[in-house]
Amino acid sequence: MKPLLDLSVYLVLGPQDCPGQDPVGIAVAAAQNGATVVQLRDKTGSTKEQIELAERLMQALKPFNVPLIVNDRVDVALAVDADGVHVGQDDMTATKARELIGPDKLLGLSVSTQDELDTADIAACDYLGIGACFPTNSKDDAADVGMQNFAGLTAQSQLPVVGIGGISLANADQVIKAGADGVAVISAICGAPSAAEATRKLQEIVKSVKDLG
Template identity: 35%
Template sequence: MSTLQDNLSLYLVTEESIPLERLEQIIEEAILGGVTAVQLREKTADGKTFYEKALKIKQLLTNYSIPLFINDRVDIALAVEADGIHIGQDDIPLSVVKKVVPLSMKIGVSVKNVQQALIAEAEGADYIGVGSVFPTATKKDASMLQHGTLKIICQAVTIPAVAIGGITTANLPQILDSGICGAAIVSAIMKADDPRQAAESLKNKLRMARTLTIRNK
């Protein structure tokens, strides 16, 4: 049985502008390339559109035993019986989310400093998303972490940490010694000419790093 850390290894975050039919194609190709979890992120969609899209993606992911995480919207996560939900610092507080979702639903929290990471862990987050680790066009308002902050955050908590923000096959090796359990990818897969190949390349980088870590222990 896969652990949460295994599921978070190559974590695909969707791009809202992509039509549903193409989105399903990209996700399926990415899964075949090694993606281990999918977060559906919809910042501007109305509730009905988000729900219908989430239901379609959930059905697809169930066929591959891949967990679905919903970004921000607790109601959508509950409605489609998602495997997890990911919230930011300005969303409904973690303590409140935990009161309304089942124990089986994993909760991730976005953080950008040690204090936020420690609070998330203390309040019961299952994992944290740390970023932005590199410049990203996906979230224009995302501030970049200072050099070394990612590693400091990973060392400060015991729950899994996933790096996010501008990660590509080229720059992924720069953060593999930080203590992250995985990488959250948006554009490098969603906008790739070949999503499967892109996922395979990223997966291979992660696998090589894990092998080296085991050998060095």
């Protein structure tokens, strides 16, 4: 059975996002304070290092019932029995990823353009990550979608949508108002003086906008 999916506050992190800090410590602080999904996105670690970190994250997040998604690396996800996988346009196709992970894991797909949305294998996916909503330094390859295009793509989506790219405490409300089910952040939590406080504030923002809607 698939884990329950609540995209409200979706933390993306890897060692590169947490200099001088343990990513697991940040993930736990976030999970304790309202993060609903954690994604491991490690573009530099060896396969062995990624598996070890993913195993630690799985153990740490289990008490909070917060699913762990692994970005791109289906092999790492399978090795630790992670809750799901997230693929981008340059990664393995969603169709192939679904074949490999089976029916009981979560699968997310990044989308930035109308063409990518039109050609997405929606049946294989559980949610879409659409963006970049705002300019971002966290992802070198993030397409700048902008909020107007984001709202247009989100309105067409048959799946839940998490906004990605450049989202902060200052603009998270705009993403939810534009139709997203949640916000995916890196530096808004990993780069904050207190990961716990930043997560709590993000959760409050998301909830308050949803309650109004």
